Amino acid sequence: MRAVIVDDSVLLREGVASLMRANGFDVIATRPDAIGLVDLVTEQRPDLVVLDIRMPPTHTTEGLEAAVAIRRTTPDVAVLLLSQHVETRYAVDLIADGSGRVGYLLKDRVTDVGEFVDTARRVALGGTAIDPTVVGRLVGRQRRNNPLEVLTDREREVLERMAEGRSNAAIAAALDLTERTVESHVRNLFTKLDLLPEADDHRRVRAVLVYLQSLGV
Numbered sequence: 001m002r003a004v005i006v007d008d009s010v011l012l013r014e015g016v017a018s019l020m021r022a023n024g025f026d027v028i029a030t031r032p033d034a035i036g037l038v039d040l041v042t043e044q045r046p047d048l049v050v051l052d053i054r055m056p057p058t059h060t061t062e063g064l065e066a067a068v069a070i071r072r073t074t075p076d077v078a079v080l081l082l083s084q085h086v087e088t089r090y091a092v093d094l095i096a097d098g099s100g101r102v103g104y105l106l107k108d109r110v111t112d113v114g115e116f117v118d119t120a121r122r123v124a125l126g127g128t129a130i131d132p133t134v135v136g137r138l139v140g141r142q143r144r145n146n147p148l149e150v151l152t153d154r155e156r157e158v159l160e161r162m163a164e165g166r167s168n169a170a171i172a173a174a175l176d177l178t179e180r181t182v183e184s185h186v187r188n189l190f191t192k193l194d195l196l197p198e199a200d201d202h203r204r205v206r207a208v209l210v211y212l213q214s215l216g217v
Helices: 008-021 036-045 062-073 089-095 113-124 132-139 153-163 169-173 179-192 200-215
Strands: 002-005 026-031 048-051 078-083 102-106 129-130
Touching: 002 008, 002 036, 008 026, 008 078, 026 036, 036 048, 036 062, 048 113, 048 179, 062 078, 062 153, 078 113, 102 113, 102 132, 113 129, 129 200, 153 169, 153 179, 153 200, 169 179, 179 200
Parallel strands: 002 026, 002 048, 048 078, 078 102, 102 129
Antiparallel strands: none
16 A cells, blocks of 8 residues: 655654555655645555644644545545644535544543554554544533434444444443344434435444534534
8 A cells, every 4th residue: 555644743754654664655756844745645546544643834724624625536545643632623614424433532532553554454444543632622512402312322332433444243242232133223313313324334424423523603
């Protein structure tokens, strides 16, 4: 898998690049800012772009703006935000097309190298991975007429962990359930959210999209 790493911290940038190279990624470029990043991605078509949210020159939302532009212009390129900051409204914007290939992890919570690499690979292959802290912040910003009101508490718990990018087996372990029970909850929430039968991977992404949109700004 070909990757581009973008972060204004040279230590973090080169550290992540070295880590990913050691785990089979071909890091084709590293950059200290998002200037010209969209053009680079359009020309080189990497499988994955890992980038920070706040970068020069203003250290506000340069990375997020670049991520949204990449998703709009090259939707086949995955984007993994690796940041210290929680910007919940952009988490919704980034997955608004429901096509996956988006991750949002908080730097301080990345404590396991293997798990990070697995997440990066899963996102590059079309998955969605949202940090539990981001999910928790979204939970605190519920809209009125929330479509999730039709779900049971357990179904919501399952959906929250789906938004974190967990498999049914991982959800079962986290909630102390059998995998078959989790599968039943997943089928039920698909039905309650009016997600018509299609590939389950795509329905999982759409379910997460409904979840984040209903809990966003």
